[in-house]
Amino acid sequence: MIRGILTLARLDLLSWRRNPLAVTSALIPPITMTLLLLVLSLAVIQQPVALVVKGHGEQTEKMQGIVQSDTDAYINYDFTKNLKPIDAKSAEQKLNNQQVAAIITIPADFDKKVIESKGQVNLTLNNVDIDFSDDIRRSVDRSVAVFDAPSLALEEENAVDPLKNKDQQKAYQNNPYLIHIEESDIRETDVEWLSYQIIPALVLLVLSVGLIGTALLCARDIECKTARYLVVSPQQSWALVTGRLLGGFLASIIVLIPAILLCTLTGTIHPPISHWPALAAILAATALCAAGLGAILGSILKGSRNIAMASSVIATYMYFLGGGFTTISFLPQWLRNLSSFIPMRYAIDGMRQAMFYSTLDGVAKDLTILCLTAVFAIILGSYTIRRSWSN
Amino acid sequence: MKSALIAFFSGAKAEFIQLKRSPFLIILTIIQAITFIFLVNFFGTTGAFAPTALVDYDKGVYSKKFIQNLQDAHHSFDLKFMDTKSATDAINKGNVVAIITIPKGFSEAISQGKLQTIKVVVNNIDTDMTADIKRALPSAITRFGQDLNLPGIHVEAKESDLINHDTGFIPYLMVSALVLSAFIISGILGAVAVAQEFELGTILLLVSSPVRPLIPLLGRIMTTSVISVFAMLVAVLIVVLGHGVYPVHPLEMFFALLFCIIIFGCIGAALGAAMKRTLPVASLVFGISLPLYLFSGAYEPERFDGSAIWGITHFFPIYYAVGIMEHAVLDLKVTPESVFVNFLALFGFAVLALLTAGFFLRRAVS
Numbered sequence: 001m002i003r004g005i006l007t008l009a010r011l012d013l014l015s016w017r018r019n020p021l022a023v024t025s026a027l028i029p030p031i032t033m034t035l036l037l038l039v040l041s042l043a044v045i046q047q048p049v050a051l052v053v054k055g056h057g058e059q060t061e062k063m064q065g066i067v068q069s070d071t072d073a074y075i076n077y078d079f080t081k082n083l084k085p086i087d088a089k090s091a092e093q094k095l096n097n098q099q100v101a102a103i104i105t106i107p108a109d110f111d112k113k114v115i116e117s118k119g120q121v122n123l124t125l126n127n128v129d130i131d132f133s134d135d136i137r138r139s140v141d142r143s144v145a146v147f148d149a150p151s152l153a154l155e156e157e158n159a160v161d162p163l164k165n166k167d168q169q170k171a172y173q174n175n176p177y178l179i180h181i182e183e184s185d186i187r188e189t190d191v192e193w194l195s196y197q198i199i200p201a202l203v204l205l206v207l208s209v210g211l212i213g214t215a216l217l218c219a220r221d222i223e224c225k226t227a228r229y230l231v232v233s234p235q236q237s238w239a240l241v242t243g244r245l246l247g248g249f250l251a252s253i254i255v256l257i258p259a260i261l262l263c264t265l266t267g268t269i270h271p272p273i274s275h276w277p278a279l280a281a282i283l284a285a286t287a288l289c290a291a292g293l294g295a296i297l298g299s300i301l302k303g304s305r306n307i308a309m310a311s312s313v314i315a316t317y318m319y320f321l322g323g324g325f326t327t328i329s330f331l332p333q334w335l336r337n338l339s340s341f342i343p344m345r346y347a348i349d350g351m352r353q354a355m356f357y358s359t360l361d362g363v364a365k366d367l368t369i370l371c372l373t374a375v376f377a378i379i380l381g382s383y384t385i386r387r388s389w390s391n
Numbered sequence: 392m393k394s395a396l397i398a399f400f401s402g403a404k405a406e407f408i409q410l411k412r413s414p415f416l417i418i419l420t421i422i423q424a425i426t427f428i429f430l431v432n433f434f435g436t437t438g439a440f441a442p443t444a445l446v447d448y449d450k451g452v453y454s455k456k457f458i459q460n461l462q463d464a465h466h467s468f469d470l471k472f473m474d475t476k477s478a479t480d481a482i483n484k485g486n487v488v489a490i491i492t493i494p495k496g497f498s499e500a501i502s503q504g505k506l507q508t509i510k511v512v513v514n515n516i517d518t519d520m521t522a523d524i525k526r527a528l529p530s531a532i533t534r535f536g537q538d539l540n541l542p543g544i545h546v547e548a549k550e551s552d553l554i555n556h557d558t559g560f561i562p563y564l565m566v567s568a569l570v571l572s573a574f575i576i577s578g579i580l581g582a583v584a585v586a587q588e589f590e591l592g593t594i595l596l597l598v599s600s601p602v603r604p605l606i607p608l609l610g611r612i613m614t615t616s617v618i619s620v621f622a623m624l625v626a627v628l629i630v631v632l633g634h635g636v637y638p639v640h641p642l643e644m645f646f647a648l649l650f651c652i653i654i655f656g657c658i659g660a661a662l663g664a665a666m667k668r669t670l671p672v673a674s675l676v677f678g679i680s681l682p683l684y685l686f687s688g689a690y691e692p693e694r695f696d697g698s699a700i701w702g703i704t705h706f707f708p709i710y711y712a713v714g715i716m717e718h719a720v721l722d723l724k725v726t727p728e729s730v731f732v733n734f735l736a737l738f739g740f741a742v743l744a745l746l747t748a749g750f751f752l753r754r755a756v757s
Contacts, residue, residue: 002635003723014424017559021666021668021670024671024674024675025670025671025673025675026674028671028674028675028678028679029677029678031678032679032681033678033681033683036681036682036685046650047695048697055687057568057599060543063546071458071736072522073526077695079536079698095553096727097694098692098694098695098725098726098727099698101691101692101695104667107578108611114546115545115547117542117543117544117545118545119545119546119547120546120547120548121546121547121548121549121551122548122550122551123548123549123550123551123553124550124551124552124553125550125551125552126552126553126554126692127552127553127554127557127558128554128556128558128563128691128717128723128724129559129560129563129723129727130439130466130558130559130560130689131439131558131560131563131691132466132691132695133557134439134465134466134467134523135523135526137465137530137550138464138465138526138527138529138530139465139526140524140548140550141465141526141530141533141534141548142529142530143548144533144546144547145529145532145533146529146547147528147546148544148545148546149532149546150571151530152528152529166563167616175506176541176542176543176544177458177502177532177533177535177541178504178506178536178541179506179507179509179513179535179536180506180507180508181508181528181529181532181533182508182509182510182511183511183512183513183525184510184511184512184513185513185514185515185521186482186483186512186513186514186515188744190554190656204392210563212674214721252541256500277511286551287590289420301415302729303413303668304669304670305412305413305416305418305583305587305669305673306415306416306419306672308669308670308674309416309419309420309423309673310419310580310675312423312673312674313419313422313423313426316426316430316677317426319429320434325434326433326434326437327437328485328487328518329484329485329486329514330437330438330441330442330485330488330520331436331437334435336435344456347552365423381587391507
């Protein structure tokens with residue numbers, strides 16, 4: 001019995017090896033997604049702005065210093081970190097050429113106006129969409145706030161007890177806006193953006209290979225009419241079905257192992273050693289889910305074109321709704337409700353918990369849901385495979 | 392000439408019959424296109440209005456004023472009024488990004504000119520949103536101080552915009568997503584039409600026929616382009632009727648999308664001829680669509696990402712198409728190049744794609 005299962009699994013893996021195009025088609029979506037993540041991790045998140053300083057004086061220099069020190073928000077027009085003042089004409093030219101998104105101008109009479117409490121910082125903004133425009137507006141407002149109330153610049157990580165630090169105590173009290181912010185973050189983490197985002201890419205890899213791989217093997221048996229040989233085989237049908245699902249599962253694992261090794265060697269992922277079994281269990285359950293779903297898809301749909309397209313659509317929805325590209329928690333309620341039916345969400349959540357946090361809180365729940373989904377997908381997949389062979 | 396025309400229309404008819412026999416493929420292609428419209432919308436919802444719990448222990452005149460300033464702080468907060476327990480629950484469950492607590496006696500203290508501390512707890516799992524909040528709070532505070540004419544404030548920001556209205560992030564993304572949809576629909580249908588000739592072995596019949604094999608294949612591309620136009624109509628209707636994004640220059644939008652369909656159909660044909668298999672070519676078109684989309688000015692003018700990336704995007708027709716579409720639908724200028732130059736570039740890409748398709752086909756059949 002076991003031999004029968006292993007024989008079909010081995011045959012399926014050989015079919016995979018002999019069909020590099022099928023392997024390629026399964027690998028393209030996760031590879032392009034990983035490349036995209038790599039590029040995004042290198043890309044800058046600040047907005048390019050031009051700083052024009054028209055006057056001289058103590059207050060002008062102070063304002064200039066505040067704007068220049070906000071390196072989280074602004075980047076120079078030439079994408080160097082330090083914002084360098086340029087003349088108004090060049091700035092306008094760069095704004096029109098879209099080399100900068102905005103011009104921040106400190107006027108010539110700034111020092112004089114500050115004494116009269118009428119100082120102005122001018123912002124000329126290319127407001128083509130509110131996403132980056134609002135980022136710049138908030139940043140300029142913050143710079144203006146810091147001019148009169150330095151305590152509003154304090155980041156939580158730099159926060160010092162005002163009673164112990166004299167400079168900070170002075171900054172705290174010198175606040176004409178009369179509102180001070182006491183900020184605390186609910187988690188401490190030093191996770192890099194790429195490490196955080198690579199988790200969904202690994203899940204997409206397992207999903208894509210398991211789904212497309214199993215679906216195509218099922219479809220090939222029907223298209224090449226080799227399913228009839230399986231039906232008349234002396235092996236019990238459930239053993240053959242198990243062999244088919246095992247083949248899809250193993251294909252995912254074979255592709256996953258080098259990817260995990262690469263991520264570990266490059267330091268992209270470095271979970272605590274004690275969390276590896278939980279991680280392995282999550283990945284195995286995800287691969288089983290993918291194989292089961294692939295079996296359903298490959299048995300129901302006809303033709304490799306349709307299977308390739310349908311697999312891509314399903315993988316895309318599962319990836320995005322599972323939290324592949326955004327934080328599900330902050331989405332509208334209806335989307336969060338929808339997401340709770342997506343098994344990949346539990347794979348991504350569980351893997352992130354195991355990778356980046358010291359405890360395995362919630363992993364048992366994620367793993368249970370994943371395993372239940374895998375069992376359901378395998379039962380349904382086995383049924384549809386057997387039925388497609390009979391037809 | 393007559394035989395070429397016959398071959399062209401025969402190819403078109405053959406593709407039409409083929410597609411008629413596989414309606415599921417067309418349905419899947421349309422679903423794929425709508426998928427991106429949906430997903431882009433989904434991505435855009437996280438760009439603004441961070442869900443934030445507001446606990447107001449004061450309920451006085453100045454706390455109301457401050458809450459109004461928070462609500463007006465550049466689309467930053469989606470305030471949810473709660474008590475401390477519900478707010479803590481909500482932040483622990485990940486339902487809100489932050490809790491802002493206005494203390495009791497806030498209004499009284501402000502009226503007496505005393506400094507008040509507002510406690511802010513931040514769920515710092517998503518740096519993009521938490522950074523927005525950290526910047527938005529001082530922004531609301533400055534507005535609060537300026538509105539009340541508090542003494543000791545020496546500076547304010549004065550803004551002037553290049554455009555007399557703001558454009559929402561989702562409408563902006565939706566418009567560029569239409570270009571992506573055109574790429575997916577037309578690219579996949581074009582690629583599959585050509586690759587199928589190789590897969591089924593019918594390319595040999597085309598080679599042995601008295602006309603150039605490129606001609607009937609172009610007929611097939613014409614049919615897939617016509618089908619793509621109808622599929623794109625569905626995507627456009629979703630954007631227009633579903634999201635209320637009405638094109639300012641509808642004719643410009645029509646021609647831009649038509650150009651996109653033709654170009655992407657030809658690019659698909661070239662890929663189909665190069666790969667000769669339907670399965671990887673469909674995955675390839677799909678796989679490269681998202682990276683191409685994100686690096687073509689889809690979410691902000693591409694030049695804001697730096698001259699190097701901006702330079703590279705000039706090699707992709709999606710960049711010019713997004714430039715035209717944003718102008719056609721929202722009347723925005725998102726590329727330094729004019730609409731005419733963008734159209735010219737698209738025309739150049741159409742010719743190039745056709746030549747590339749011809750080259751790969753000739754190479755493949757020989």
